Amino acid sequence: MNRRLGHIAATLALVALALFAARMGNGDGSAREAKKFSVEFFDTFDTLVSFTAFTKDEIEFEGYARVVHDEMLRLHRLFDIYHDHDGLVGMKAINDAAGGVPLSVDASIADLLEIAKDAYEDTGGAVNVTLGPVLKIWHDHRDRAPANSGDAPIPSLEELQAAATHVSASDILIDREHSTVLLRHADMRLDVGAAAKGYAVQKAVELLRDAGLKSGLINAGGNVVIIGPPLDGRESWNIGVRAPDLEELRPAESKLLDVLYLSDGAAVTSGSDQRYFTSGGRRYHHIIDPETLFPAENVRSVTVRHPNSTVADILSTAAFVLPPDRARALIARHGAEALWVTGDGKKLATPGYLARSQLVRSADAAKGGAAEP
Numbered sequence: 001m002n003r004r005l006g007h008i009a010a011t012l013a014l015v016a017l018a019l020f021a022a023r024m025g026n027g028d029g030s031a032r033e034a035k036k037f038s039v040e041f042f043d044t045f046d047t048l049v050s051f052t053a054f055t056k057d058e059i060e061f062e063g064y065a066r067v068v069h070d071e072m073l074r075l076h077r078l079f080d081i082y083h084d085h086d087g088l089v090g091m092k093a094i095n096d097a098a099g100g101v102p103l104s105v106d107a108s109i110a111d112l113l114e115i116a117k118d119a120y121e122d123t124g125g126a127v128n129v130t131l132g133p134v135l136k137i138w139h140d141h142r143d144r145a146p147a148n149s150g151d152a153p154i155p156s157l158e159e160l161q162a163a164a165t166h167v168s169a170s171d172i173l174i175d176r177e178h179s180t181v182l183l184r185h186a187d188m189r190l191d192v193g194a195a196a197k198g199y200a201v202q203k204a205v206e207l208l209r210d211a212g213l214k215s216g217l218i219n220a221g222g223n224v225v226i227i228g229p230p231l232d233g234r235e236s237w238n239i240g241v242r243a244p245d246l247e248e249l250r251p252a253e254s255k256l257l258d259v260l261y262l263s264d265g266a267a268v269t270s271g272s273d274q275r276y277f278t279s280g281g282r283r284y285h286h287i288i289d290p291e292t293l294f295p296a297e298n299v300r301s302v303t304v305r306h307p308n309s310t311v312a313d314i315l316s317t318a319a320f321v322l323p324p325d326r327a328r329a330l331i332a333r334h335g336a337e338a339l340w341v342t343g344d345g346k347k348l349a350t351p352g353y354l355a356r357s358q359l360v361r362s363a364d365a366a367k368g369g370a371a372e373p
Helices: 003-024 058-079 091-096 107-122 132-144 157-163 196-211 309-321 324-333
Strands: 035-044 047-055 172-175 180-183 216-220 223-227 237-242 256-262 265-271 276-279 282-285 299-306 337-342 347-349
Touching (some): 047 058, 058 216, 107 180, 107 196, 132 157, 132 276, 132 282, 196 223, 196 265, 196 309, 223 237, 237 265, 256 265, 256 299, 256 337, 265 309, 299 324, 309 337
Antiparallel strands (some): 047 216, 172 180, 216 223, 223 265, 237 256, 299 337, 337 347
């Protein structure tokens, strides 16, 4: 998309958003008038996305739901590294053009990649969107692993090292003036999984706020972002923190490790128990340490709370990969809060996290705590 067409599209989107906001009214209805509605969709970012909001009626809710779905679907198509989408220059096209000529891209792509380059420097390389060739090897092994088999082959270090020849974010060339992107080397490949979903949810929430929503929640497969407290008399939403697949952490019937009580901001969990295969009795999960090129081994899960979903998404990956002292320093530097579950099942949390956590609430307050929505 050239700059003029991008400007026209952005202007039309803003006009449509303004018209929608006008139809919705001022959006500040009282708790007495508001009703709770929820919807789920499955066609973005390969995950279940749920949207819950308090609105005056179902028609108003459906308008907001369209804002969420349309924006996340738009960004899903742009950030998809596996498929081309008609009329779009997305991440797959950038990968396919590596080492060639710059491609004109949507501003959202340039924006996300600039964020990713900053994250690479800020995390000391723990979050690296140019690790695509290495991640593809692990992805292919995971896809080929026989179901319920503990003998799946794993990649060799030599294979991984050969794929990691060019994995530096400094080789992503972005020209914001002309809105172009180029990967410097022909063997480079992007994988933006550490930031894309968090970015998409953040952008959807910003559109909802602009449209006037005062109370709502998006949960995109563990990336949760909140707009204001629920309009049902409570001071906060109850956000379930998924437990790692370790029975020693919780009663066998419970899938929750914790419940967070939040009225704004984002909470993102990265864990080792969602995408993996087993070999020789060991799990090989999808969060790869760029230094070792193998799955990170410091912890089982990390949950990060931060006002911004993009930042929380990046920090949750970095805090999973980095050694504990560096992870804590990174979390503190960004004014975030976090909960770690170590390999032996210990729960370690920052004071700010605990202040909003069921872990330090009374039994009465915690009773019946369940994930929202």
